[in-house]
Amino acid sequence: MKNVILYAFVFSLLFNVFQFVNSTKILEGKETEVQKVKTQLKTSRDSLMQLSNSNYFALESDEDAQEYFFSNNLDYQKVAVKVKEDLIVLNENKNGNQLVPYEPIDGKSFIVNTSKILNHRWLIAEFSNGDLWGQILVKYFVSADRPTEFETVETVLYERQTKN
Known part of the structure; x- marks a missing residue:
């Protein structure tokens, strides 16, 4: 009988040691997994914060600019489309877009490629002639019955x- 109790005691001791070692490994593995998830979550939060900050200056997120158009009985989304269309129409000039204050270089005129409306008064646009490029800050004025009026505020070329 003593042997059976001794064997049971040794077996239970070995079983408990095995359980302790096994649960420690599982716990360490889960802790490593939790750390990885926390790192990924922090990265995701940082990315979301950058994304929300990158759209800070945009007509779509500027409620004051939207209210300005609403008070003038205009839909800001339709205004945005109209402004961009009127801006692109200026590219049809043979000397390039008149908002870009640079003469054609090497026979290539400057045209506006893309733009972003910042608020109810300003937009920023990127222009190029195929070799050179730059940006312009433009003030615009919208009226429902006339084409959009543009005024170049500042440019950078x-x-x-050079290729090394």
Whole structure:
């Protein structure tokens, strides 16, 4: 009888040691997994914060600018489409877009490629002639019955990149 009790005691001791080692490994594995998830969550939060900050200056998120158009009985989404269309129409000039204050270089005129409406008064646009590019800050004035009026506020033309 003593042997049976001794064997049962040794067996239970070994079983408990096995359980302790096994649960410690599982716990460490789960802790590592939790740390990885926390890192991914922090990265995701940082990305979302950058994304929300990147759209801070946009007509779509500027309630004051939207209210300005609403008070003038205009739909800001339709205004945005109209402004962009009127801006692109200016590209049809043979000397390039008149908002870009640079003369054609090497026979290539500057045209506006893309733009972003910042609020009810300003937009920023990127222009190029195929070799050189730059950006313009434009003030615009919208009226329902006339084409949009544009006024260039500031421009920047980037230097031509040289190949080493």
